[in-house]
Amino acid sequence: MTPDKRIIAAVYHLSKDLGKHFKLQDINLQIANGEFVFLVGPSGAGKSTLLRMMYMDDYPASGQVVVGKFVSTRMRRKTIPNLRRKIGIIFQDFRLLEDRTVFENIALAMKVTGTGMGEIKRQMTEILTRVGLYHKRYDYPPALSGGEQQRVAIARAIANRPAVLLADEPTGNLDPAATKNILELLFKINAGGTAVLMATHDIDLVKSFGQRIIYLEEGRIVRDKEMIYVGDIRDRIDQSKVSRRAEMLSDHEITDGGKE
Amino acid sequence: MKFNQFRYIIDESVGMLRRRMAANLIAVVIMGLSLLILAAFLLVTLNISGVIEKTSKETRVFIYLEDGTGEEVSREIYSRGMGIEEVEEVVFISRDEALANFRQALGEESDLLDALEGNPLPDAYRLKLKPGYIRSKVMERIAAQAAEWPGVEEVRYGRKWFERGEKLVRGFYIVDLALGLIVFLSVIFVISNTVRLTILNRRRAIDIMKLVGATNAYIQVPFIIEGALQGMVSSLLAGVLLFTLFQVAGRYIPGLVFIRTDAVSGFVVFCAALGALGSFSAMRRHLKL
Numbered sequence: 001m002t003p004d005k006r007i008i009a010a011v012y013h014l015s016k017d018l019g020k021h022f023k024l025q026d027i028n029l030q031i032a033n034g035e036f037v038f039l040v041g042p043s044g045a046g047k048s049t050l051l052r053m054m055y056m057d058d059y060p061a062s063g064q065v066v067v068g069k070f071v072s073t074r075m076r077r078k079t080i081p082n083l084r085r086k087i088g089i090i091f092q093d094f095r096l097l098e099d100r101t102v103f104e105n106i107a108l109a110m111k112v113t114g115t116g117m118g119e120i121k122r123q124m125t126e127i128l129t130r131v132g133l134y135h136k137r138y139d140y141p142p143a144l145s146g147g148e149q150q151r152v153a154i155a156r157a158i159a160n161r162p163a164v165l166l167a168d169e170p171t172g173n174l175d176p177a178a179t180k181n182i183l184e185l186l187f188k189i190n191a192g193g194t195a196v197l198m199a200t201h202d203i204d205l206v207k208s209f210g211q212r213i214i215y216l217e218e219g220r221i222v223r224d225k226e227m228i229y230v231g232d233i234r235d236r237i238d239q240s241k242v243s244r245r246a247e248m249l250s251d252h253e254i255t256d257g258g259k260e
Numbered sequence: 261m262k263f264n265q266f267r268y269i270i271d272e273s274v275g276m277l278r279r280r281m282a283a284n285l286i287a288v289v290i291m292g293l294s295l296l297i298l299a300a301f302l303l304v305t306l307n308i309s310g311v312i313e314k315t316s317k318e319t320r321v322f323i324y325l326e327d328g329t330g331e332e333v334s335r336e337i338y339s340r341g342m343g344i345e346e347v348e349e350v351v352f353i354s355r356d357e358a359l360a361n362f363r364q365a366l367g368e369e370s371d372l373l374d375a376l377e378g379n380p381l382p383d384a385y386r387l388k389l390k391p392g393y394i395r396s397k398v399m400e401r402i403a404a405q406a407a408e409w410p411g412v413e414e415v416r417y418g419r420k421w422f423e424r425g426e427k428l429v430r431g432f433y434i435v436d437l438a439l440g441l442i443v444f445l446s447v448i449f450v451i452s453n454t455v456r457l458t459i460l461n462r463r464r465a466i467d468i469m470k471l472v473g474a475t476n477a478y479i480q481v482p483f484i485i486e487g488a489l490q491g492m493v494s495s496l497l498a499g500v501l502l503f504t505l506f507q508v509a510g511r512y513i514p515g516l517v518f519i520r521t522d523a524v525s526g527f528v529v530f531c532a533a534l535g536a537l538g539s540f541s542a543m544r545r546h547l548k549l
Contacts, residue, residue: 055471078476080470080473081470081473081474081475081476082473083473084470084471084472084473085472085473089471095464095467095468095471096468097465097468099279108469108472108474109472109473111264111268112268112469112472112473112474112475112478113473114264114265114268115264116264117264156472160473
């Protein structure tokens, strides 16, 4: 099986009431291995809730979520840690342990899987270099800038080489320079083969990148826009489709998103 | 893999204790002081009930013989006395002995007795009851029984005093038990609340650990160890403080006894278990682990 064709994460007919004015309704989406997808919508649209269901911190009332081999309807509480080790998650507020160094924060993700200390140290050099924080490995998060803290969070998220990275407004607390930096880092990680699903309210920020964008409004997917451009190495669609879709600028309801 | 996990859990526990030294100390002091109240209460109860027991053990029933009772009748009274089930010991006190005792009891005033013509005191038997039978009902029955025997002039056991004392003791135990229950519940409340706050303070950290895929054991064990240590250290603190208080009080009140060593160790173990259980259930309830 070529990894490009595999669906790494999918949501089928997901619905859930979340209070009076807030519900997710019949959400369907599929993310292929190595794909980069933006999930865009105003705050309150249900982006965070949808992501939470993908790392199974919450469950749909109906429908199901599939991430790798984990299926929400068959999920047992005990196996949740196994799922979390296979995916990376980052947030607007970084969620770092402030009383531990950068190194310890990142190492935690590997320690919980039982990775030996020697192995952790060996991989750490590479990970820290990738996020550009090798020189700050013994600093504590409060001493770092927002952008740096988010890079620590990203390093922790990718420490176990996840197949998919979920990012919930990762640039929400950052200035434009740091935002650009974080986005570049996410693209770099994606280029390494990790699928990325990034939720943001900022359409302007992401529309220029030419990645697939899923629009979520009031708990519904209103558009799943797939912009295909020449040279996309992870283009899963044959060239005839590409040109046809490029012509239409392919705004379409999600029916075949992520499928061959 | 297993070994690494185990090692990291121990690392986590040690790291957590080191990092949270200040918070732990505060918790230990709060818990230690509330345990001190409970332990002090137990110590006071222990000493008062000790005095009560000792006093009631010294209670005797006295059978006074008629003047000029012959040896045969007297011996008969002795064997009847010994025949009573609740009686442990029967001792004969001759009138001369009684007078000597009286003289001794009067001390410096004993020359008052010189004014007496002869010895006005009768011969007597002193009945000691078996422990557990020292109750006014039993003594009343024995007294009524013995009063009927030939050669017996009077039976006395300090009835009024004893009945009043008995009521007082019963009242004391009821109040003591009620107070003890309140103190105990308050201490449990203080401790469980302290533990709960400790855990809620760490909610963010726990959520982060869950996020990166830490198992429940990985998250919980350090907290359970911390809870057990808090319980242990705070009960030891309470013990040391109480012992200090005990030493000071001992200078003013003679005959005080301290809680037995095995009870103290039991208390420490109990508090450690309480701390561990508190951590565990707080995580269960508040963090849905």
